[in-house]
Amino acid sequence: MNILAMDTSNQAMGVAVLKDGQPLGELSTNIKKNHSVRLMPAIDHLMREVNMTPTDLDKIVAAKGPGSYTGVRIGLMTAKSMAWSLGIPVTGVSSLEVLAWQGRFYDSYICPFFDARRGLVYTGLYRWKHGKLEAAAAERNIMMDDWLHELAATYQQVLFLGPDIQLHQERIRQRMGSKAFIPEVGTSHLANPVHLALAGQEKPADDTHALAPNYLRLAEAEAKWLQKQKDDTEND
Amino acid sequence: MNGQKDTYILGMETSCDETAAAIVKNGREIVSNVVASQIDSHKRFGGVVPEIASRHHVKQMTAVLEETFEQADMDLEDVDAVAVTEGPGLVGALLVGVNAAKGLAFAKQKPLVGVHHIAGHIYANRFQSEFEFPLLALIVSGGHTELVLMHEHGEYELIGETRDDAAGEAYDKVARVLELPYPGGPQIDRLAGEGEESIAFPRAWLEEDSYDFSFSGLKSSVINTIHNASQRGESFSKEDIAASFQASVVDVLTAKTWKAAKAYQARQVIVAGGVAANGGLRRALTAKFEGSGIPLLIPPLKLCTDNAAMIAAAGFVYYEQGKRSGWDLNANPSLSLK
Ligand SMILES: [Zn+2]
Numbered sequence: 001m002n003i004l005a006m007d008t009s010n011q012a013m014g015v016a017v018l019k020d021g022q023p024l025g026e027l028s029t030n031i032k033k034n035h036s037v038r039l040m041p042a043i044d045h046l047m048r049e050v051n052m053t054p055t056d057l058d059k060i061v062a063a064k065g066p067g068s069y070t071g072v073r074i075g076l077m078t079a080k081s082m083a084w085s086l087g088i089p090v091t092g093v094s095s096l097e098v099l100a101w102q103g104r105f106y107d108s109y110i111c112p113f114f115d116a117r118r119g120l121v122y123t124g125l126y127r128w129k130h131g132k133l134e135a136a137a138a139e140r141n142i143m144m145d146d147w148l149h150e151l152a153a154t155y156q157q158v159l160f161l162g163p164d165i166q167l168h169q170e171r172i173r174q175r176m177g178s179k180a181f182i183p184e185v186g187t188s189h190l191a192n193p194v195h196l197a198l199a200g201q202e203k204p205a206d207d208t209h210a211l212a213p214n215y216l217r218l219a220e221a222e223a224k225w226l227q228k229q230k231d232d233t234e235n236d
Numbered sequence: 237m238n239g240q241k242d243t244y245i246l247g248m249e250t251s252c253d254e255t256a257a258a259i260v261k262n263g264r265e266i267v268s269n270v271v272a273s274q275i276d277s278h279k280r281f282g283g284v285v286p287e288i289a290s291r292h293h294v295k296q297m298t299a300v301l302e303e304t305f306e307q308a309d310m311d312l313e314d315v316d317a318v319a320v321t322e323g324p325g326l327v328g329a330l331l332v333g334v335n336a337a338k339g340l341a342f343a344k345q346k347p348l349v350g351v352h353h354i355a356g357h358i359y360a361n362r363f364q365s366e367f368e369f370p371l372l373a374l375i376v377s378g379g380h381t382e383l384v385l386m387h388e389h390g391e392y393e394l395i396g397e398t399r400d401d402a403a404g405e406a407y408d409k410v411a412r413v414l415e416l417p418y419p420g421g422p423q424i425d426r427l428a429g430e431g432e433e434s435i436a437f438p439r440a441w442l443e444e445d446s447y448d449f450s451f452s453g454l455k456s457s458v459i460n461t462i463h464n465a466s467q468r469g470e471s472f473s474k475e476d477i478a479a480s481f482q483a484s485v486v487d488v489l490t491a492k493t494w495k496a497a498k499a500y501q502a503r504q505v506i507v508a509g510g511v512a513a514n515g516g517l518r519r520a521l522t523a524k525f526e527g528s529g530i531p532l533l534i535p536p537l538k539l540c541t542d543n544a545a546m547i548a549a550a551g552f553v554y555y556e557q558g559k560r561s562g563w564d565l566n567a568n569p570s571l572s573l574k
Contacts, residue, residue, distance in 0.1 A: 036334065040342055041563045069328070070290070073290060074331060077293075077331075077332050077336050078336070078338065080336070081337075082339040082340070085339065086343050209302070212291075213291070221281050222288060
């Protein structure tokens, strides 16, 4: 079982190849550069390195967000198109879930998050149980302040993971005190493509056509339009 | 193509709000052509919302590809290359098509060819008739108003372009002020047929020797006329405004195209882009070129609007010329035509 995994949902770009559950190779960067230009050359390079051709692949896995709208689309569209062309299954994995894999040896709740600007974060809550990652709370797009308030009131120990940890760690410590555990800045806070491949390996395939980004947020125009419909009905 | 193997190009197009794929044989014969329109999703917003267009493309692309191959009764192995619109257009929308094309081309190890959207519009005419050079193309759409001269296949010389609004953009804005449903172009065309050209709106001829266009002055003049009438509580005929506005646009487009065709001794004149579907423009151009000895080609309506067959047709020329794009092909929203 050969798996190709790709993640362009946030600033870090990752590609990995897995053979029968063993990582054969991975390629990760964490720089502000165009995923659209770099993803396919990275896939091409890595596949050559591990001596594989596209027809050797049995499954494609992609990070489906949340994250950058455009970034998510680049990876997901590439994955869908490759899977459809090769006639093999494709699986989308939540980008938050992939990040939560960095906490797989932590014996309590894990809060992965991505900064979503204006005080908002994309986040969720996970926990490892018997070697399996379980969701403890639904993923959401929420004000970090409100989220920390909720976490502090409910949980005793929470591991925080996020590429934007430096933006938020002071507030996390203020709100959560000793209940918060924050690893030192480093690769722990970045999603790893091998984790993505491993997570996708276990999951059933998605419907290739229907597989859609996990944005956790409507497009602005759509949100405004829905709000207007609601206002209009209330004013009737 | 005596004794030669046929060449099949898969075309893909997502530069605006149509998700499209097509297979074209030898650059001149449409084998299959699928267009999934998003007009209904954008209607409620009164125009194309880029983010929503991009989201739709991701949901529709592989299904559109599947239908394209089903209709053609062909397999992915049977295509010789993948051609995709790399620009210009909405960047987020273009990116979906470009990355889908790269995924497919890489998976099947097929050559990849990036295509300029306008080159595609021009090549939509090659399904009707072989090109004769020098060829003059008038491209009119929501994003473009350009005069392009071609001396040979795959070579483009821009001789005139809009300095502000595209013709189609002016149509959309006027339609909005007239409170016509989206998309407004066909509505104005219809109303114009029912009205009289009773208002003398300006025509921007620009400099004597210029083939450039300008429609923002006309647009403002129309909008002011409507606003002033409503402020004074006067009623106005939407039909007459539509007829007068359209007459101004069509006059300028027709006159500049005619002048350029003469000056460059064009052996063929092609009209391309969504506004080529406009009845008023088609009639005026047809009348002008009738009996002139210069053949005028306007593609059938469904090939005027965005589609992928035209991208495959233009891509075929590049493919034959040995041009290839790398795996680093990117969307370029302001790609220029060369
Ligand atoms: Zn177009």
